[in-house]
Amino acid sequence: RLLIIDFGSQVTQLIARRLRELNVYCEIHPYQKVTDAFLTDFAPQAIIFSGGPDSVTREGSPRPPKSAFTLGVPILGICYGQQVMMQELGGLVESGHGTAEFGRAYVTPTERALPLLEGWFQDGREQVWMSHGDHVSRIAPGFEVYGTSPGAPFAITADPERHFYAVQFHPEVHHTPKGAKLYENFVRLAGFTGDWTMAGYREQAIEKIRERVGDKKVICGLSGGVDSSVAAVLIHEAIGDNLTCVFVDHGLLRKGEAEEVVTMFRDHYNMRLIAADESDLFLGALEGVSDPEVKRKTIGKLFIDVFQNYANQIEGAEFLAQGTLYPDVIESVSFSGGPSVTIKSHHNVGGLPEKMGLKLVEPLRELFKDEVRALGRELGLPEKFIGRHPFPGPGLAIRCPGEITREKLAILREADAVYIDQIRKHGLYDEIWQAFVAILPVRTVGVMGDGRTYDYACALRAVTSVDGMTADYYPFSHEFLGETATRIINEVKGINRVTYDITSKPPGTIEWE
Ligand code: XMP
Numbered sequence: 066r067l068l069i070i071d072f073g074s075q076v077t078q079l080i081a082r083r084l085r086e087l088n089v090y091c092e093i094h095p096y097q098k099v100t101d102a103f104l105t106d107f108a109p110q111a112i113i114f115s116g117g118p119d120s121v122t123r124e125g126s127p128r129p130p131k132s133a134f135t136l137g138v139p140i141l142g143i144c145y146g147q148q149v150m151m152q153e154l155g156g157l158v159e160s161g162h163g164t165a166e167f168g169r170a171y172v173t174p175t176e177r178a179l180p181l182l183e184g185w186f187q188d189g190r191e192q193v194w195m196s197h198g199d200h201v202s203r204i205a206p207g208f209e210v211y212g213t214s215p216g217a218p219f220a221i222t223a224d225p226e227r228h229f230y231a232v233q234f235h236p237e238v239h240h241t242p243k244g245a246k247l248y249e250n251f252v253r254l255a256g257f258t259g260d261w262t263m264a265g266y267r268e269q270a271i272e273k274i275r276e277r278v279g280d281k282k283v284i285c286g287l288s289g290g291v292d293s294s295v296a297a298v299l300i301h302e303a304i305g306d307n308l309t310c311v312f313v314d315h316g317l318l319r320k321g322e323a324e325e326v327v328t329m330f331r332d333h334y335n336m337r338l339i340a341a342d343e344s345d346l347f348l349g350a351l352e353g354v355s356d357p358e359v360k361r362k363t364i365g366k367l368f369i370d371v372f373q374n375y376a377n378q379i380e381g382a383e384f385l386a387q388g389t390l391y392p393d394v395i396e397s398v399s400f401s402g403g404p405s406v407t408i409k410s411h412h413n414v415g416g417l418p419e420k421m422g423l424k425l426v427e428p429l430r431e432l433f434k435d436e437v438r439a440l441g442r443e444l445g446l447p448e449k450f451i452g453r454h455p456f457p458g459p460g461l462a463i464r465c466p467g468e469i470t471r472e473k474l475a476i477l478r479e480a481d482a483v484y485i486d487q488i489r490k491h492g493l494y495d496e497i498w499q500a501f502v503a504i505l506p507v508r509t510v511g512v513m514g515d516g517r518t519y520d521y522a523c524a525l526r527a528v529t530s531v532d533g534m535t536a537d538y539y540p541f542s543h544e545f546l547g548e549t550a551t552r553i554i555n556e557v558k559g560i561n562r563v564t565y566d567i568t569s570k571p572p573g574t575i576e577w578e
Pocket residue numbers: 409410411412413455456457458459499533534570573574575576577578
């Protein structure tokens with residue numbers, strides 16, 4: 066496995082993405098944690114030093130442990146990682162002198178060839194993405210220069226004998242188009258064969274779960290989402306009936322969702338499942354509530370109480386399973402500090418294990434979202450289920466601005482079902498990150514047949530996004546929108562007006578509340 070030492074770059078996670086795409090297993094660890102003892106224990110086959118916001122010229126700035134250089138394994142240093150490598154091995158790094166570079170730059174080769182650069186420089190130069198204030202002004206003994214840019218005379222340096230490579234730019238970002246090739250060459254030079262597959266992961270994960278849990282009982286909260294479902298199926302494969310799943314229906318799910326979960330997990334997978342219809346409780350607590358944050362907090366708190374009650378009924382349970390993913394666990398090296406503003410308080414069950422005295426099993430901790438999907442496929446979960454759009458914990462409550470009533474929820478469910486059906490029929494589902502209907506707290510006048518109607522208006526939402534952090538509205542054709550509006554008005558009693566939300570995020574958010 067490969068070790069990425071994180072010096073705090075915003076894009077360290079992307080390095081891991083690029084390597085996983087090459088079927089190479091890697092882990093990111095913050096520099097503070099990577100001591101000599103850690104390195105011995107981890108026994109990496111290769112190391113990457115990430116970029117970072119600090120300056121190596123500053124006393125006390127982050128350093129890798131000395132033993133990294135004597136392990137005899139290939140090292141690739143990126144940006145700050147290059148500078149720290151030079152500094153530690155006897156070169157010189159300086160600030161200023163007008164050589165800061167931010168954004169696109171072009172690197173040209175020197176006359177020396179380097180296996181790391183195989184397949185590069187096809188037009189005599191290569192576009193890269195730079196982001197550095199400091200620069201290397203003298204390379205370390207044993208190193209040579211293999212590429213230069215106007216602002217970085219030592220853009221690519223290497224000591225091929227020791228397999229130390231150091232670049233000033235960021236090969237992991239999109240704006241370095243050949244970046245993936247560089248990583249591919251690096252891992253090949255380090256002897257990786259790209260054999261890290263999902264089938265292998267499944268076997269390993271099952272072994273690990275058995276080791277951790279033994280013959281003890283495990284509880285898993287099923288939400289109907291991909292992460293908790295994949296975690297549950299995997300754990301079930303490992304320990305069978307010692308796993309009990311708890312699915313709480315808070316009355317804010319989409320049409321047919323609760324039934325689907327029960328059919329799939331109880332009937333198809335034969336799992337022990339407690340399916341609790343607690344809609345009365347939740348909808349009761351939400352009566353008269355229209356403030357979005359109060360809604361979220363009410364649902365979140367109640368969910369924990371309810372879940373805990375059901376979990377307490379499972380005798381002898383010692384573990385709680387969670388579908389935590391890798392991006393949630395990477396200990397990020399934050400230099401900025403300071404509290405960020407709460408836009409929305411997210412619904413999660415993070416505080417549960419301590420409160421309940423349970424130990425955690427998190428079999429997806431090492432995976433990215435798309436890897437979880439791949440694992441789901443490996444485990445035989447249906448494609449339709451694996452490819453599902455994200456759905457928020459508070460469910461339809463936050464798609465129903467203003468007060469929530471059973472009547473509005475029923476209308477919303479129907480409208481949403483028609484909309485999603487339209488999207489699937491037109492083959493657009495997989496192009497869209499998330500699509501849903503929000504029912505608006507206004508009634509408007511319409512005419513149907515010869516009669517006057519006074520019904521709810523709704524808004525269609527569909528966005529594209531890569532991570533939910535930013536998003537753009539999906540450019541449906543007018544034909545599609547027209548057809549969908551007609552279907553909703555004809556098929557859903559209670560709605561007589563359809564609008565399309567074309568706000569991006571930011572300034573909007575994806576959900577309406
Ligand atoms: P926003 O509305 O903040 O949503 O742009 C970004 C993504 O997060 C989802 N979302 C949630 N997911 N619990 C969740 O598990 C929540 O409380 C929650 N609120 C929003 C939202 O659906 C979108 O995918």
